Amino acid sequence: SQELEQSPQSLIVQEGKNLTINCTSSKTLYGLYWYKQKYGEGLIFLMMLQKGGEEKSHEKITAKLDEKKQQSSLHITASQPSHAGIYLCGADMDSNYQLIWGAGTKLIIKP
Amino acid sequence: DTGVSQNPRHKITKRGQNVTFRCDPISEHNRLYWYRQTLGQGPEFLTYFQNEAQLEKSRLLSDRFSAERPKGSFSTLEIQRTEQGDSAMYLCASSLTWTSGTDTQYFGPGTRLTVL
Numbered sequence: 001s002q003e004l005e006q007s008p009q010s011l012i013v014q015e016g017k018n019l020t021i022n023c024t025s026s027k028t029l030y031g032l033y034w035y036k037q038k039y040g041e042g043l044i045f046l047m048m049l050q051k052g053g054e055e056k057s058h059e060k061i062t063a064k065l066d067e068k069k070q071q072s073s074l075h076i077t078a079s080q081p082s083h084a085g086i087y088l089c090g091a092d093m094d095s096n097y098q099l100i101w102g103a104g105t106k107l108i109i110k111p
Numbered sequence: 112d113t114g115v116s117q118n119p120r121h122k123i124t125k126r127g128q129n130v131t132f133r134c135d136p137i138s139e140h141n142r143l144y145w146y147r148q149t150l151g152q153g154p155e156f157l158t159y160f161q162n163e164a165q166l167e168k169s170r171l172l173s174d175r176f177s178a179e180r181p182k183g184s185f186s187t188l189e190i191q192r193t194e195q196g197d198s199a200m201y202l203c204a205s206s207l208t209w210t211s212g213t214d215t216q217y218f219g220p221g222t223r224l225t226v227l
Contacts, residue, residue, distance in 0.1 A: 004153075033215065042115070042202060042218040043154070088153050092214065098167065099216070101153030 003027065004091050006102035013079050014110050021074045021105045023089035031092035032072045033099065034063050036085050043088060046074075076107075084109045113137060115219035117203050123225045124193055131189045132222045136205030143186050144216060145178055146202040154202055160186060161208075193226045200224075 005024045013019045023032065031050050035043040047056045049065035049072060056063050060077045076083055086106050090099035116135045124130050136143050141162050146154035157176065158168045163183040171177070175193075180186040190197055200223050204216035 031214070035218075040200070040221075040223065042117075042220040043204075045215055045217060048215055090153070090216075098156055098159070099154075101155075103151065103153050 003093065004089065004100050004102045006087075006089055006105050008105060009103070010106040010108070012108045012110060015080060016078055019076050019079055019107070021087050021107075023072045023074070023091075023102055025070045025091055025093065027070070027093045029065070029069045029072075029091045029093060032063075032065055032069075033090040033092075034072070034074055035088045035090065037088060037104070038085050046087075079107075079109050081109050081111065083107060115203060115205050115217055117201075117219035117222050119222060120220060121223045121225075123227065125227050126193060126195060128193055129189065129191045130193055130224065131187050132201055132203075132224075133185060133187050134203030134205075134219060135185045136203070137207075137217060138184075140205035140207045140217075141183075142206045142208050142214070142216075143180055144204040144206075145186070145188050146204065147172070148200045148202055148221070157188070190224075193224075195226045198224055198226045 007022045033048050034046040037043045047063045052067040052069045054065045062075045065072045086104045088104045089102045118133045144159040145157040148154045158178050160180040175191045178188045200221045202221045204218045206214050206216045208214040
């Protein structure tokens with residue numbers, strides 16, 4: 001969707017290195033959701049951010065929502081092969097719970 | 112495991128045939144969503160239900176697509192007179208939403224449709 005841009009489109013990272021994926025909106029977000037998808041499978045919920053400046057962490061993954069609530073980043077520390085997959089951001093822009101999705105970032109971890 | 116389930120996981124059909132997919136949401140969830148996803152893209156919203164009421168269906172891709180959730184539990188998505196362009200992954204998600212302002216959706220594994 002042009003309303004929600006993810007960057008980069010793909011990323012190859014050496015195992016153990018850190019990485020960041022970005023999700024940028026043209027509108028203020030009511031909620032921002034991060035999911036992970038393995039090829040050919042469903043989406044796995046990672047984190048949801050709602051407040052400007054909010055930051056959440058789970059294991060080695062940290063997600064942040066900027067103060068203006070128009071950009072979010074997903075940061076992975078000390079990447080592992082299990083982190084490989086497609087990361088998708090979904091945004092609630094109208095407070096009606098219908099999510100708009102980015103095109104995804106494909107993450108490959110090199111051993 | 113009591114997550115969202117979808118059947119079948121894969122469906123191969125010939126152009127012009129009708130297909131029906133089933134989604135069983137997490138049992139206490141009141142909302143159910145259908146999405147379509149093509150390769151290299153994020154999910155594309157199709158329709159959703161709150162309990163048995165279909166609250167949004169304007170995004171269904173054409174009048175060949177229809178969805179039901181007759182008793183507010185499982186849902187079916189039907190595509191009539193399939194076309195090759197219908198080939199995609201069809202995803203179902205469910206959530207428990209009232210008026211809290213958040214709606215975390217939990218996805219099933221998807222049904223991959225191939226139209227020959």
